[in-house]
Amino acid sequence: MPDEIAIKVENLGKRYEIGDDDAGYELLTETISHWVRTFGRGPKHKEFWALKNINFEVRRGETLGIIGHNGAGKSTLLKILSRITLPTEGRAVLHGRVGALLEVGTGFHQELTGRENIFLNGAILNMSRAEIIRKFDEIVEFADIGPFIDTPVKRYSSGMQMRLAFSVAAHLEPEILIVDEVLSVGDLAFQEKCLGRMEQVSREGRTVVFISHNLGSVLALCDSAIMLSKGEIASTGSVRKVVDDYVGDIVHQQTLHLSQRTDRHGNGALRFTEVWFERDGKVVDSPTTGSDCDIVLSYETPGGPVKNANFGVMFGAMEGGAATLNLDSETTGSQFEVLPSTGQVRCSLPRFPLPPAQYFIHIWAESGGTRLDEVHSVLVLTVAGGDFFGTGRMPRAENRTVLVDQKWGVEPTEDEPSDLAAQSSSSSA
Amino acid sequence: MSTAEAQIAAVPEVVIAPPSRWSGIQLGELWAHRELIYFLTKRELQVRYKQSVFGVSWAVLQPLAFAFIFAAIFGTLVNLPTQHIPFAVYAIVGLVPWLFTAGAIGNGATSLVQDANLISKVYFPRLALPISKALSLIVDLVIGVPVVLLMIAIYGVGIEATAPLAILFLALGVITAFGLGTLFAAVNVKYRDVGLIVPVFIQLMFFATPILWSVVDANGNHIRDGIQYILAINPMFSAIEGVRWAVIGTNFPGWPEIAISAASSLVILFVALRYFQSAEQSFADNI
Numbered sequence: 001m002p003d004e005i006a007i008k009v010e011n012l013g014k015r016y017e018i019g020d021d022d023a024g025y026e027l028l029t030e031t032i033s034h035w036v037r038t039f040g041r042g043p044k045h046k047e048f049w050a051l052k053n054i055n056f057e058v059r060r061g062e063t064l065g066i067i068g069h070n071g072a073g074k075s076t077l078l079k080i081l082s083r084i085t086l087p088t089e090g091r092a093v094l095h096g097r098v099g100a101l102l103e104v105g106t107g108f109h110q111e112l113t114g115r116e117n118i119f120l121n122g123a124i125l126n127m128s129r130a131e132i133i134r135k136f137d138e139i140v141e142f143a144d145i146g147p148f149i150d151t152p153v154k155r156y157s158s159g160m161q162m163r164l165a166f167s168v169a170a171h172l173e174p175e176i177l178i179v180d181e182v183l184s185v186g187d188l189a190f191q192e193k194c195l196g197r198m199e200q201v202s203r204e205g206r207t208v209v210f211i212s213h214n215l216g217s218v219l220a221l222c223d224s225a226i227m228l229s230k231g232e233i234a235s236t237g238s239v240r241k242v243v244d245d246y247v248g249d250i251v252h253q254q255t256l257h258l259s260q261r262t263d264r265h266g267n268g269a270l271r272f273t274e275v276w277f278e279r280d281g282k283v284v285d286s287p288t289t290g291s292d293c294d295i296v297l298s299y300e301t302p303g304g305p306v307k308n309a310n311f312g313v314m315f316g317a318m319e320g321g322a323a324t325l326n327l328d329s330e331t332t333g334s335q336f337e338v339l340p341s342t343g344q345v346r347c348s349l350p351r352f353p354l355p356p357a358q359y360f361i362h363i364w365a366e367s368g369g370t371r372l373d374e375v376h377s378v379l380v381l382t383v384a385g386g387d388f389f390g391t392g393r394m395p396r397a398e399n400r401t402v403l404v405d406q407k408w409g410v411e412p413t414e415d416e417p418s419d420l421a422a423q424s425s426s427s428s429a
Numbered sequence: 430m431s432t433a434e435a436q437i438a439a440v441p442e443v444v445i446a447p448p449s450r451w452s453g454i455q456l457g458e459l460w461a462h463r464e465l466i467y468f469l470t471k472r473e474l475q476v477r478y479k480q481s482v483f484g485v486s487w488a489v490l491q492p493l494a495f496a497f498i499f500a501a502i503f504g505t506l507v508n509l510p511t512q513h514i515p516f517a518v519y520a521i522v523g524l525v526p527w528l529f530t531a532g533a534i535g536n537g538a539t540s541l542v543q544d545a546n547l548i549s550k551v552y553f554p555r556l557a558l559p560i561s562k563a564l565s566l567i568v569d570l571v572i573g574v575p576v577v578l579l580m581i582a583i584y585g586v587g588i589e590a591t592a593p594l595a596i597l598f599l600a601l602g603v604i605t606a607f608g609l610g611t612l613f614a615a616v617n618v619k620y621r622d623v624g625l626i627v628p629v630f631i632q633l634m635f636f637a638t639p640i641l642w643s644v645v646d647a648n649g650n651h652i653r654d655g656i657q658y659i660l661a662i663n664p665m666f667s668a669i670e671g672v673r674w675a676v677i678g679t680n681f682p683g684w685p686e687i688a689i690s691a692a693s694s695l696v697i698l699f700v701a702l703r704y705f706q707s708a709e710q711s712f713a714d715n716i
Contacts (some may be wrong), residue, residue, distance in 0.1 A: 016714065026619060026620055026621070027620060027621060027622045028616075028620035028622050028623055028626075029622055031620065079713065080445060081445070082551075082552055083443070083445060083552035084548075084549065084550065084551065084552050084713045085710075085711075085713040085714055086445065086446070086447060086448050086710050086711075087445065087446070087447055088447055089447055090446075090447075091444060091445060091446040091447075092444075092445040092446075093442060093443070093444050093445070094442070094443040094444075094445070095441075095442050095443075096441070097441060098443060098552075100551065100552065102550045102551070103550045106546060106547060106550040106551055107544075107546070107547050107550075107551065109472060109476060111475070111476050111479050111480065112472065112475060112476065112479075116471075116472075116475060119468055120468045120469075120471075120472055123464050123465040123467075123468040123469075124465060124468075124547065124551055124553065125551070126462075126465070126553070128464060129464050129467075129468075
């Protein structure tokens with residue numbers, strides 16, 4: 001029954017032209033001078049296919065998940081489906097009113113009140129004024145901002161802004177909903193609420209296209225899925241199968257020796273060849289919370305010596321998610337003016353500050369603003385639990401946030417606070 | 430099943446395909462997004478008046494301040510010919526439409542770059558942004574009208590019966606300003622240094638338009654005959670001359686000049702919309 005097809009994508013491809021720098025725009029003066037110097041040939045652009053040969057169908061009422069590593073083309077596909085940008089070839093046909101949520105809070109204006117922003121944001125998301133008026137109370141209630149509705153949004157906490165923005169978006173009721181990673185906002189309770197709302201939307205028979213790094217929510221929400229890799233469909237079918245393929249791919253990437261990995265960014269003047277952890281000079285599988293540890297990055301410089309290099313290591317709780325811990329040689333004052341042509345960079349961490357859990361590790365090297373090498377998910381690390389604070393208590397694993405030394409105290413608000421203040425300051429000194 | 434089929438038949442179909450060269454201006458899309466244009470215009474006004482200490486009265490104070498400053502400097506020190514009209518009145522009748530034009534060109538030029546975040550995250554007809562800028566400034570223009578009338582009354586200058594015809598000349602100014610603003614907005618997405626050129630362009634246009642000066646001497650003769658046809662290529666020439674003729678009875682701009690200006694403004698609008706429409710397809714990639 002062809003009538004039941006909500007989205008049909010045929011042979012879709014998107015090519016980008018990239019200039020020498022990353023900015024999409026140019027300078028008229030530069031373009032003219034370049035044009036004059038090269039006798040009218042204009043600036044040269046490199047070509048890059050962000051998407052190629054994409055074919056799939058989504059039936060009415062189906063929820064499709066799109067997963068893939070960073071740079072696999074997920075965002076480009078979503079931008080095409082939500083009509084923000086046009087494809088270079090192929091076509092997509094969407095049957096029904098389309099609503100896209102690519103970033104919560106797009107178009108919020110800091111000077112305007114919550115009420116004014118609800119109407120503006122609703123209009124931006126293609127809701128009619130009558131629809132917004134009808135759902136207004138519901139939106140305010142869902143966002144839980146009650147008395148602040150007539151306060152300028154700039155006075156809201158970031159959490160309140162996020163809740164209000166999602167609440168407007170959550171009340172969008174198109175036939176086809178395109179959602180990009182909006183569930184990873186706010187606190188846990190609010191995330192649950194949003195997930196519930198998404199489930200409700202898909203139960204109502206709407207077609208949903210959902211991209212996420214959170215495999216858990218993809219499994220919970222989607223019927224089928226597509227895995228993108230380097231701009232092409234690498235796996236398609238039931239959500240279970242595709243997620244398994246994706247996890248298998250991550251594991252496969254990891255078993256590959258780092259020097260054999262091809263999914264790297266950077267100009268290649270420096271290449272990481274191995275990463276390992278050491279404790280007291282001995283190689284260990286994983287660091288232990290609260291114990292000293294060294295991270296060692298071995299590298300080679302195939303294109304000759306590299307100067308003024310900076311290195312970084314990032315620990316994230318999710319594939320592609322925000323960093324939980326960011327280590328960066330430049331900001332800590334370590335400069336490597338001249339690097340040996342092959343060698344090991346060592347970062348010593350006293351009392352490893354992450355609670356026991358799994359972390360994705362990204363590593364990068366740059367020099368003077370140019371990326372030399374960058375590898376995502378270079379390994380998935382399982383940190384062993386340990387006693388960070390020396391109190392005999394284990395840090396809570398579920399938080400997955402950096403641990404820092406801290407001192408707690410309590411003071412009564414009584415008549416003579418000067419004594420107590422003096423006391424606490426002397427104890428912390 | 431039959432109701433479901435009926436629903437399917439009623440749902441709109443969106444076809445996404447590679448950019449085509451001549452797709453034309455999608456008036457239907459703009460009409461479908463009229464509420465968005467309304468809210469974007471409202472946002473402009475709300476933000477402008479909230480950020481200013483004087484609030485809405487800014488729209489009144491700005492032209493008044495300019496008129497008095499120019500009257501003080503040019504009217505008393507330089508003594509420019511103003512066809513026996515007090516300089517402050519002569520100036521403000523031209524200034525109020527000019528401030529709209531300058532604002533619409535300048536704000537229009539930055540309208541897309543300013544809302545880069547919207548363009549890269551949400552679909553809507555991009556023309557909604559320069560349109561809402563121009564609309565919000567038309568509101569300021571309307572607020573400025575009583576100021577002009579008050580000044581005329583204070584200086585005891587009579588208002589002509591032809592005053593309602595000023596709307597036609599204002600329309601010429603609106604078309605010109607919207608056209609230039611839209612054109613610069615689209616060019617600005619690709620070439621970011623255009624944003625620096627626009628204020629200079631507006632300054633040049635200000636001096637090329639008879640706002641503080643007159644193209645005729647005290648006897649109503651052209652200062653240098655023939656030059657008015659060249660000056661009229663700038664549509665604001667006929668727009669300002671026309672408004673002043675209609676309201677306070679200064680010299681009529683002349684039919685050839687009006688024809689030149691009207692043709693010029695339509696060319697500007699056509700070129701602007703054409704360029705905008707072809708550049709629109711890559712806004713999200715370049716911004």
